[in-house]
Amino acid sequence: MKALETRYVERLADLYPTIAAASTEIINLQAILNLPKGTEHFITDVHGEYEAFAHVLKNGSGSVRRKIDEVFGNTLSQRDKKELATLIYYPKEKLAQVKETETNMEDWYMIHLYRLIEVSKRAASKYTRSKVRKALPKDFAYVIEELITERAEINDKESYYNAIIMTMIRINRAGEFIVAISNLIQRLVVDHLHIVGDIYDRGPGPHLIMDRLLNYHSVDIQWGNHDVLWMGAAAGQQACIANVIRICARYGNLDILEDGYGINLLPLATFALRMYKDDPCSCFSLKGPQRSNQAEMETDLRMHKAISVIQFKIEGQTIRRHPEFGMEERALLHRIDHEKGTVTLDGKEYPMQDMNFPTIDPDDPYRLSAEEQDIMERLEQAFLGCEKLQEHMRFLLSKGGLYKVHNGNLLYHGCVPLNADGSFRKVRIFDQVFQGKSLYDALERYVRKGFFAIEEAERENGKDMMWYIWQSPNSPLFGKDKMATFERYFLKEKETHVEKKNPYYSFLEDSDVVDHIMQEFGLSLKDAYIINGHVPVKCKNGESPIKCNGRVMIIDGGFSKAYQKETGIAGYTLVYNSYGLLLVAHEPFESAEAAIEKGSDIHSENMVIKRVLKRRLVGDTDNGKEIREQIRDLETLLAAYRSGEIKEKI
Known part of the structure; x- marks a missing residue:
């Protein structure tokens, strides 16, 4: 030895x-x-839609309902199954509703306790007793274990179980027990959760989603471009900070920063109201729900414009600081002709729709004014000093990465940058060239350096690289030739708004290219899948999320409300259990209140991607x-x- x-x-x-x-x-x-192998649950591009996300976690994309069907088959009506499912999703709220109308709560408790016990038995059957025991809620661990475990030494099992249940009802603990066992079922129907990117931006509750994930039993996260943007902001990269605030302002979600994370935006608001006092800011109209208070709406518009101008300045500084990024064409402020009111792009002159720029010096357009500089320094310190934000980013760093190979599947958010001929694009990162998997690995190292590098120069490069990942044409998380933010605000010509996708997206049906990608990441070509997010699948136009004969799955179907008009649905999720792969297409979620009151669920259409003849076991993972x-x-x-x-x- x-x-x-x-x-x-x-x-x-x-x-x-x-x-x-x-x-x-x-x-x-x-x-x-x-x-049997545990059930894996894949969700992507949730974009701050906390209520819909929380509901999908509760129902496991239909996993809870499938367990109910397995246990009761045709012995329960669809109405009773629906009621039982709602009870499992929202036990506290459903109990409160039942107590208002039910005249015989003892009978109701007896019936539903037995039903819940049977579902929990089925949900626990694929795990060891030790694993189930660790998942049991502390207050009822012994009782639940007794009720869901077969006890061969007990002759009269029915009497034994009846005694336990009747005692709980008699001592007024049945309600608390229902809450505990419902949460256990939610915990057991999904063994592991994969988030394939973009928790942040657009929706109002990304901080709530992060709080929920912090306490989730088993999760990994493949960072999306919006997540890396927030990571850059948390690391103190000012271009990322400006982008984060601009997007929150644009979608009417500044409350995320002020209330969710305690970031003080008052200096920015005061500056914006004074600097753009008489400016209608018509190019900076807000998306999403509108504020009812007119004064607040006008403040948001002015903050939106103020931070956008600051963003364009700081991005120009970043581009000039890093000529190796190859993004000089995206520094646009010096291309504005302030006398003619035009901007020159790709050799063509376009009229600007807004020329009120009191803080831009035409001779030095990327220099922040003294007040803008002070605002950004304060915001940088606020982001760095926000304990909750830093906790969320540490979680992303510990549970996440740019890609993951797991159980024969390759998970990433965006794309593998390709050339027009389908070969891997070579990308220079500082003084080295990377492609394919090595590009992903190099970029992830720089993200971590932005938080942890000891040498200041390395840490600063890491911070700037997070902004690069957010919007570089060579970034695997962005995957377009440009981010046309400036053009969308200031130019009416639609051709300037076009963001051309990386050739990757035109090769998703090419088996040779897909084989090459899988081999690059060390995957066997047999029974391997690429699971991808980032680009919403336009289901309403007949586009399929399933590519290359089922070997590639784009599971961004518009979880974010901002995309649902484009996609026609409210997102895809993927379930991978011991019987195979199931792609679930969701309809819009009304609300948790409607789910409790009317028993409504996220109605879903299931597509079987693969069903195995022999059930997959833990040994196959x-x-x-x-x-x-x-x-x-x-x-x-x-x-x-x-x-x-x-x-x-x-």
């Missing part, structure tokens, strides 16, 4: 000090390999590979015990 291996086995012996202990663990691990390695290590320890190389610690 090599010295390093010997030291490792000796450390393993501390955990399993006897032959019996090591043998028992081997038997337990071998048993786990033969359990990445976790199964790790368990087999543990078994091999333990067998090495057993051999060392039996050969006398290591002594048992009895």
